[in-house]
Amino acid sequence: DGGITQSPKYLFRKEGQNVTLSCEQNLNHDAMYWYRQDPGQGLRLIYYSQIVNDFQKGDIAEGYSVSREKKESFPLTVTSAQKNPTAFYLCASGWTIENSPLHFGNGTRLTVT
């Protein structure tokens, strides 16, 4: 079945440690996205990528980094510079045509203590 896989579902880290969230898609989509979801704030865009080896900052990129070495994969690293990393993280992919909806993974809940 085609889809987007995020792993792990729950992740716990100590403050000061970097952590990488995995996102893989087999939908052959060109574009991939990372969103952060906090209560009462909806989804906010962290980074996105339209093609391999290229990505752009979203609205809240500080403290995060990404790579896009393969079309299928778009990992997100939450660095120690991110001041409030505890959140729910959603990965999405889609076509670059304008009315194309995004397809989402099941998310990763990151807790940093």
Add this chain to the structure above:
Amino acid sequence: AQTVTQSQPEMSVQEAETVTLSCTYDTSESDYYLFWYKQPPSRQMILVIRQEAYKQQNATENRFSVNFQKAAKSFSLKISDSQLGDAAMYFCAYRRPNGNKLVFGAGTILRVKS
């Protein structure tokens, strides 16, 4: 920058009745795309319905329909014959032409009473 506003943090509806969720947006573009997504307790984001701004006809998907008022920049979602499975967080989203991202509202929690 485009913004999307959902003014109802929570709504409740009786099973089998109709409910309308509000969404307004701010843009200077004349052509754009609007979406409603549903996020049930599983937290999986599911596309409910989409609307192209250049189309005057309101989109409909089974029990879900929209009231798109372009001049008022309003995009409300109507759910008819509400079912228990409709209980979820609903997000309105905007995408501009040649845009590479969706801008989301803060969401509305919908509770369905049996």
